[in-house]
Amino acid sequence: VKGGGTFQRVGVAGAGSWGTALALVLQARGYAPVVWGHDAQHIAQTNATRENRAYLPGVSLPPELSFTASVDDLRDCELVLIVVPSKAIREVATRLGSIGLHADALLLSCTKGIERGSGLRMSEIIREMLPGHPIAVLSGPSHAEEVARRMPTAVVIGSDDTAAAQSAQEALSTGYLRAYTSDDVAGIELGGALKNIFAIAAGVCDGLQLGDNSKAALVTRGLAELIRIGEKLGGRTETFHGLSGVGDLVVTCFSRHSRNRLVGERLGKGERLADIAASMQMIAEGVPTTYSVHECARRLGLETPIITQIRALLEGAVSPGDALRNLLSRDMKPERVG
Amino acid sequence: VKGGGTFQRVGVAGAGSWGTALALVLQARGYAPVVWGHDAQHIAQTNATRENRAYLPGVSLPPELSFTASVDDLRDCELVLIVVPSKAIREVATRLGSIGLHADALLLSCTKGIERGSGLRMSEIIREMLPGHPIAVLSGPSHAEEVARRMPTAVVIGSDDTAAAQSAQEALSTGYLRAYTSDDVAGIELGGALKNIFAIAAGVCDGLQLGDNSKAALVTRGLAELIRIGEKLGGRTETFHGLSGVGDLVVTCFSRHSRNRLVGERLGKGERLADIAASMQMIAEGVPTTYSVHECARRLGLETPIITQIRALLEGAVSPGDALRNLLSRDMKPERVG
Numbered sequence: 230v231k232g233g234g235t236f237q238r239v240g241v242a243g244a245g246s247w248g249t250a251l252a253l254v255l256q257a258r259g260y261a262p263v264v265w266g267h268d269a270q271h272i273a274q275t276n277a278t279r280e281n282r283a284y285l286p287g288v289s290l291p292p293e294l295s296f297t298a299s300v301d302d303l304r305d306c307e308l309v310l311i312v313v314p315s316k317a318i319r320e321v322a323t324r325l326g327s328i329g330l331h332a333d334a335l336l337l338s339c340t341k342g343i344e345r346g347s348g349l350r351m352s353e354i355i356r357e358m359l360p361g362h363p364i365a366v367l368s369g370p371s372h373a374e375e376v377a378r379r380m381p382t383a384v385v386i387g388s389d390d391t392a393a394a395q396s397a398q399e400a401l402s403t404g405y406l407r408a409y410t411s412d413d414v415a416g417i418e419l420g421g422a423l424k425n426i427f428a429i430a431a432g433v434c435d436g437l438q439l440g441d442n443s444k445a446a447l448v449t450r451g452l453a454e455l456i457r458i459g460e461k462l463g464g465r466t467e468t469f470h471g472l473s474g475v476g477d478l479v480v481t482c483f484s485r486h487s488r489n490r491l492v493g494e495r496l497g498k499g500e501r502l503a504d505i506a507a508s509m510q511m512i513a514e515g516v517p518t519t520y521s522v523h524e525c526a527r528r529l530g531l532e533t534p535i536i537t538q539i540r541a542l543l544e545g546a547v548s549p550g551d552a553l554r555n556l557l558s559r560d561m562k563p564e565r566v567g
Numbered sequence: 568v569k570g571g572g573t574f575q576r577v578g579v580a581g582a583g584s585w586g587t588a589l590a591l592v593l594q595a596r597g598y599a600p601v602v603w604g605h606d607a608q609h610i611a612q613t614n615a616t617r618e619n620r621a622y623l624p625g626v627s628l629p630p631e632l633s634f635t636a637s638v639d640d641l642r643d644c645e646l647v648l649i650v651v652p653s654k655a656i657r658e659v660a661t662r663l664g665s666i667g668l669h670a671d672a673l674l675l676s677c678t679k680g681i682e683r684g685s686g687l688r689m690s691e692i693i694r695e696m697l698p699g700h701p702i703a704v705l706s707g708p709s710h711a712e713e714v715a716r717r718m719p720t721a722v723v724i725g726s727d728d729t730a731a732a733q734s735a736q737e738a739l740s741t742g743y744l745r746a747y748t749s750d751d752v753a754g755i756e757l758g759g760a761l762k763n764i765f766a767i768a769a770g771v772c773d774g775l776q777l778g779d780n781s782k783a784a785l786v787t788r789g790l791a792e793l794i795r796i797g798e799k800l801g802g803r804t805e806t807f808h809g810l811s812g813v814g815d816l817v818v819t820c821f822s823r824h825s826r827n828r829l830v831g832e833r834l835g836k837g838e839r840l841a842d843i844a845a846s847m848q849m850i851a852e853g854v855p856t857t858y859s860v861h862e863c864a865r866r867l868g869l870e871t872p873i874i875t876q877i878r879a880l881l882e883g884a885v886s887p888g889d890a891l892r893n894l895l896s897r898d899m900k901p902e903r904v905g
Binding site for chain 1 (some may be wrong): 707719721815817896
């Protein structure tokens with residue numbers, strides 16, 4: 230069934246690995262999505278080779294997917310997935326606001342991050358720049374490389390608007406992608422954003438070769454800190470126990486695909502952040518998220534032992550060994566208050 | 568300080584990898600532990616080579632550790648760690664009951680399992696066979712291979728008796744082993760026992776090469792099932808969010824050291840349980856625990872989707888591919904009730 234009949238035309242803003250993988254999901258569901266990217270040369274190359282060599286190499290792109298460098302080509306889309314780095318979301322939302330989308334076009338944010346300065350979640354920025362549209366968010370343990378190869382994956386789609394969540398769910402549910410719905414938008418976005426910080430910490434543990442026991446202790450503390458901060462920022466505990474909390478946290482802390490874990494591993498081996506960033510093709514969202522969440526937490530007077538150490542490590546103010554020692558050797562106390 | 572002054576003489580019942588690693592912790596803390604094993608030949612070889620070649624190869628054993636095949640040698644111990652496979656615990660507790668331990672000797676169970684038939688936890692069996700003794704339990708993400716190599720590890724020690732938990736904590740806390748205390752004995756034991764079942768499931772995912780996204784979804788569901796069943800069997804939710812729940816679950820589902828995960832991986836590749844068991848030196852506790860917990864759950868009328876599929880897989884009643892399909896493709900529904 231062509232898109233379950235819900236949408237005539239669908240688009241994706243963002244031609245990175247995750248945007249392309251989600252476009253492939255839409256195509257598998259019977260749609261012919263248009264994918265917009267800001268880099269004309271990258272788009273031209275992708276169209277010519279039918280492969281997103283920069284961000285999703287080795288996956289051939291069927292003819293139903295079209296790539297464009299003109300954001301106007303998203304104008305008639307009734308569903309627009311927004312899949313750009315968090316630092317670009319405000320600008321991209323502004324551009325989408327200028328092209329004259331249908332007033333009822335559904336906007337689905339698939340970006341994981343918290344804006345610096347404002348402390349806003351991605352859907353809050355989208356709502357601010359594109360008021361009136363139904364908005365939903367998508368998160369969960371979903372490496373683009375695996376989704377693009379049709380490996381079984383489960384995600385969660387959240388919206389205040391039940392019909393919007395269900396429409397997005399229908400548009401993206403295929404044999405290999407299962408989408409659950411939720412009304413905890415804040416929890417879903419916070420889980421997806423926060424876990425990247427703890428993935429950096431887990432990577433530091435790997436880089437220092439501290440072993441699996443240490444990493445398990447760190448991930449346990451990370452989940453507790455994620456839930457504590459996530460609740461204070463408006464999410465529900467039960468959400469953090471689901472796909473966009475525990476699920477995303479464990480895959481990011483243990484997977485070879487994770488860029489955030491890799492940044493941590495390289496920091497753990499003694500590399501400097503600037504050198505790591507310069508050598509990476511894609512953004513590791515955990516880095517800006519560490520700063521933005523740390524700022525939010527300080528504003529609210531919250532204790533964030535792991536986030537604080539990771540920020541100090543990113544800034545070069547502590548060595549990786551000391552950062553982990555500070556985290557793994559806190560005072561002995563009963564576990565209930567630990 | 569020699570054992571913080573708490574105990575004059577300490578012992579370990581069980582000369583496997585975990586018993587030996589814990590004996591090394593006691594030695595690092597200043598004790599000269601006696602380790603009892605039931606296999607005289609294995610004990611003689613270990614004493615002769617100063618290496619537990621069968622269970623902990625490559626780790627040299629200092630002279631402070633003595634190994635014995637005579638259970639009577641544990642008689643004067645004021646602290647006895649019980650570190651035997653779950654199926655041997657009743658017999659070993661019976662033998663300990665016959666040697667005339669001090670009435671106030673502290674018994675610390677480090678075994679993860681649930682007895683078949685009775686559905687009893689290890690500490691309940693010990694209490695039944697050795698009434699009157701203070702009893703504590705130890706669990707958490709702690710691969711013996713890493714503890715024996717002094718890699719940083721955090722565990723949790725639980726007891727109804729605060730003084731007992733603190734004495735055990737003192738006896739085992741070293742620079743590389745951090746022990747937290749708790750009064751949720753049931754939760755600690757259940758977390759440690761149940762996670763082995765979900766580690767088998769995670770291993771099946773690996774064996775089928777389903778990818779990290781699937782595994783994350785499965786671990787998320789596994790934690791939810793662990794908490795749901797664990798609560799019904801008497802544990803506290805907060806305990807399952809700690810080291811003997813999330814912590815132990817993630818290390819077991821993702822670690823190369825885990826025997827339970829490996830059993831699952833080999834099942835996933837199509838091997839039969841009998842062949843896997845015949846080729847393994849050590850017990851994978853998840854196998855008997857699957858049966859014992861499934862029995863408990865049925866008695867209580869609890870739904871256990873993952874445990875039920877793993878039991879069917881162990882019995883050869885379902886293929887690994889079908890077992891995972893049954894778990895990963897349940898009806899779409901809002902995440903809250905999922």
